[in-house]
Amino acid sequence: MNKQNKHLPNFTQAISQLIALPSISSSQASWDQSNQAVINLLSAWFETLGFTITIQAVPGVKGKYNMLAKLGSGHGGLLLAGHSDTVPFDENRWLSDPLQINHKDDKLFGLGTCDMKGFFAFILQACQQLDIALLKKPLYVLATADEETTMAGARFFADSDMIKPDVAVIGEPTNLVPVIMHKGHMSHKISIKGQAGHSSKPANGINAIEIMHQVISELFKLREKLNLSYQNEAFDVQTPTMNLGAIHGGDNANRICGHCELDIDMRSLPGMKDQELVSWLSKALQPIAEKYPARLTITELDPSSPSFQQTPESELVLTAEKFSGHSCCAVNYATEAPFIQQLGCQTIVMGPGSIDQAHQPNEYLADSEIIKTEQLLAQLIQHYCF
Structure with a gap:
């Protein structure tokens, strides 16, 4: 079993580096930014751990990329997915620099801490503890572009038909409650x-x-x-x-x-x-x-995002409820879940932090989420890949 890799950051260092790289998605051109720096950083980290990296340029949006990291071989397996972009921010409404982690009052403040760059920092830590030689099914990590606007990254990835995992977990902030249903937009x-x-x-x-x-x-x-x-x-x-x-x-x-x-x-x-x-x-x-x-x-402003539903009796839902200690629920907001579900896998939305913090000044991830999330990810990887 691997220890902390000396060439890789610990959790706090990883989330700090991710937050420091701006990757805003906005329908206003003056705010919109490329996510390439975030994708390159994630690629370097996971490549160090032995993952095979595929980077996709997302068509129709300039400077936007997806990253798929794959560890192991064979069919099925687990996909851990999330988006690499954030919403815009008003710096005058923040009590600290949005692009620098501020650890205060048992919270990590920063743009994207819970929505949702922090999820990738958790995955990185969980993967450093794996005994790769014992993998029976592949582990995938997907970082998408433009979720906060067009969801172009997830749409393109779903159409590319690159992988067919057994199950997928999208790490949007749900307080680690399995979300199996949401509305369209x-x-x-x-x-x-x-x-x-x-x-x-x-x-x-x-x-x-x-x-x-x-x-x-x-x-x-x-x-x-x-x-x-x-x-x-x-x-x-x-x-x-x-x-x-x-x-x-x-x-x-x-x-x-x-x-x-x-x-x-x-x-x-x-x-x-x-x-x-x-x-x-x-x-x-x-x-x-x-x-x-x-x-x-009547004209469409943005491409529509369909509603999402995963059967409550699905094996993934029952497993997630068992590991998280929470019953599944429905939410009103939209996610990339319906596009990931097109890969043919059981899909849920479940990640650290609260949606109440997302898109807000002084967004934060509570320290109390860290150990729970690390344990939950370790259980999921062990269950579906070993």
Whole structure:
């Protein structure tokens, strides 16, 4: 059995080095960054441990890469997966440097500590304790790109059909509770093209805000219909949701509004198809589109992420419940799980830290998570690979 490898960092050193390498994913080009430095660091670490490394350039997104590390040979095995990017941050809202680990009050503060660069630091420590000669099935480590925006890395990896593990664990922050179900997510922009004019002569223009008012009324009706028709008691928010997130229109009080845009998101329950939601949205707004020809358009903001569900009686779920000491649950947010599940493996989401800390200033990972996570990963690797 291996001791701490003198060429590799311990847990605190590893998470510090990962946090220090910015890898922000953002739909705003001024914030968006490459994750190449993080991928290169992870590759070097796992290659030192004897893993075979494959790096994929993710098409359609500049400077974004996936890394697959493989230890052992044969079929099946365990995949430990996560994303290498983080959300943007407002440094003025942080009490410490987001890109430097600050160990205070029994917590490790830093951008990505729980969501989710810290998971890779845990994997690195667990792998240093393996007796590689006794491996019976392969162990895979996957680091993806752009989870926080397009999920382009996970989408591309799922389509590449490189591996077929028996089981996969995605280490998003769940307080080590096995997550077996989550909602889907899609976002759309509804645009209204009006006709500007002087406000003193309303009949000479077409007010885009007034048309958008009609649109919003129909969206409320659709939301109510979905809430009455679909429920799942596994979720704390038991219905599909629709959020009216941003609206922009007009330029001055004395002008007829010539253009208005509304950004919405919808979160589907497992069993609901993305194309069904899009169809319902289009049908709800069709009467308005016909009333105002060529003035209403619906466009996708980001590629949709489907809902996810793993059978509660699956062997992986039962094993994860046993090892973690927690019963499985459902969550409202979206992850890469539906794409990883496309590999044909039993899939769960389970990792250290709380989702309440994710995407927040002063994100942290509690010290109390460290020993529990190391033990859980060791049990999973032993169970599925030895």
